[in-house]
Amino acid sequence: MDLRWTDEEKAFRAEVRSFIAANLPAETHARMKQGKSPTKAQVVQWQQILNKRGWAAPEWPKEHGGPGWTTAQRYIFREELMLAPAPSPLGFNINMCGPVIIAFGNKEQKEKFLPRMLNLDDWWCQGFSEPGAGSDLAGLKTRAVKEGDFWIVNGQKTWTTLAQHADWIFLLVRTDPTAKKQEGISFLLVDMKTPGITVRPIITIEGGHEVNEVFFDDVKVPAENLVGTENRGWDCAKYLLGNERFGQARVGASRERIARLKKIAAETYDNGKPLSQDVGFMTKVTEIEVELQALEMTVMRVIATAMKNPGSNKPDPTTSVLKIKGTEIQQGVSELLMKAAGPYAWVDGDPDMEGGTEQVVAEDPDIAPDWAFGLAGIYFNWRKQSIYGGSNEIQRNIMAKAFLGL
Numbered sequence: 001m002d003l004r005w006t007d008e009e010k011a012f013r014a015e016v017r018s019f020i021a022a023n024l025p026a027e028t029h030a031r032m033k034q035g036k037s038p039t040k041a042q043v044v045q046w047q048q049i050l051n052k053r054g055w056a057a058p059e060w061p062k063e064h065g066g067p068g069w070t071t072a073q074r075y076i077f078r079e080e081l082m083l084a085p086a087p088s089p090l091g092f093n094i095n096m097c098g099p100v101i102i103a104f105g106n107k108e109q110k111e112k113f114l115p116r117m118l119n120l121d122d123w124w125c126q127g128f129s130e131p132g133a134g135s136d137l138a139g140l141k142t143r144a145v146k147e148g149d150f151w152i153v154n155g156q157k158t159w160t161t162l163a164q165h166a167d168w169i170f171l172l173v174r175t176d177p178t179a180k181k182q183e184g185i186s187f188l189l190v191d192m193k194t195p196g197i198t199v200r201p202i203i204t205i206e207g208g209h210e211v212n213e214v215f216f217d218d219v220k221v222p223a224e225n226l227v228g229t230e231n232r233g234w235d236c237a238k239y240l241l242g243n244e245r246f247g248q249a250r251v252g253a254s255r256e257r258i259a260r261l262k263k264i265a266a267e268t269y270d271n272g273k274p275l276s277q278d279v280g281f282m283t284k285v286t287e288i289e290v291e292l293q294a295l296e297m298t299v300m301r302v303i304a305t306a307m308k309n310p311g312s313n314k315p316d317p318t319t320s321v322l323k324i325k326g327t328e329i330q331q332g333v334s335e336l337l338m339k340a341a342g343p344y345a346w347v348d349g350d351p352d353m354e355g356g357t358e359q360v361v362a363e364d365p366d367i368a369p370d371w372a373f374g375l376a377g378i379y380f381n382w383r384k385q386s387i388y389g390g391s392n393e394i395q396r397n398i399m400a401k402a403f404l405g406l
Helices: 007-023 026-033 040-053 071-083 091-104 107-118 233-247 251-267 279-308 319-346 375-386 392-404
Strands: 124-127 143-147 150-157 168-174 185-191 197-203 209-222
Touching: 007 040, 007 071, 026 040, 071 251, 071 279, 091 107, 091 124, 091 168, 091 185, 091 233, 143 168, 150 168, 150 185, 168 233, 185 209, 185 233, 251 279, 251 319, 279 319, 319 375, 319 392
Parallel strands: 124 168
Antiparallel strands: 143 150, 150 209, 168 185, 197 209
């Protein structure tokens, strides 16, 4: 594959851009243009609009409700959503659990869960990280013991994103405590309404309710909710995390934020001059743009490799590069946005999603520019990006093993 877009791919980009412009609800678009996360209702509404068009699951094959796009088309679609900006299809459904069920699930599981995932009739969350088993995920201790037709689950998950909204959770549980660290783990699907599940909020530094603790006390999970083979859940986890890291490059999102940053710099004055004339500041902006261009070229190489090996379930270790650099760039842009806002960045903004604490101040343009509200909170919240999805240190270990044989 040539590392340039073909005429057909350019036409596809124009089609996607036109559809988003014509169908994205104005309120959702306005909220995201201000740098805020969409509400749960807005995410659901937009995914259902995409599902009617057949675009809710870009990576899924046609037989399961996906559009059957090439890897390049999927990348273009995701990028255009970020550039708009518009909500992406819910990652827990579409990029994480859905692909695992397609790859490892049985016929009954596919028929039961996939259509509802597509239309966001069920909101899923991810039960992986635990106290003491976050970056080192294989160290998890949540147990599942087989009793008749059920698995009995006991343990705790933490940093569970948006569990307060979830109807279902996909879990990694230890089913053979005598096995080696990365063995004896299984992948379960659990209804969040099952007795014995408790969700407790973790309020993040900016006051948002985005993550949670989830406790399991003798939770009965039907045996048919095991995905794949008992004690081989680590295969599902590796497959899922490979898909997740590909999306964490987020080139389109970084490009949209850099464009916003440049606009802010042109309108913000420091010592009587626009910030865009500050050589030191703009040098940092240019450096991030160069890094983003290099990241995009790496993404396109990954796309080229994937298109040469269609249908491969083997995780590409290069996705670790995308995860590391993509999150570093996002953090760098958030830092420059906060610097551009200066003291205005500390004016409290709207927390992520729904359920956060109340705003400290109303969003009053006499207090600060509308683009400045909450930027400090975003900066601090985004420190997590180099940790979740497998920390960047773990990604470097994966790369060392794959590329250097260490």
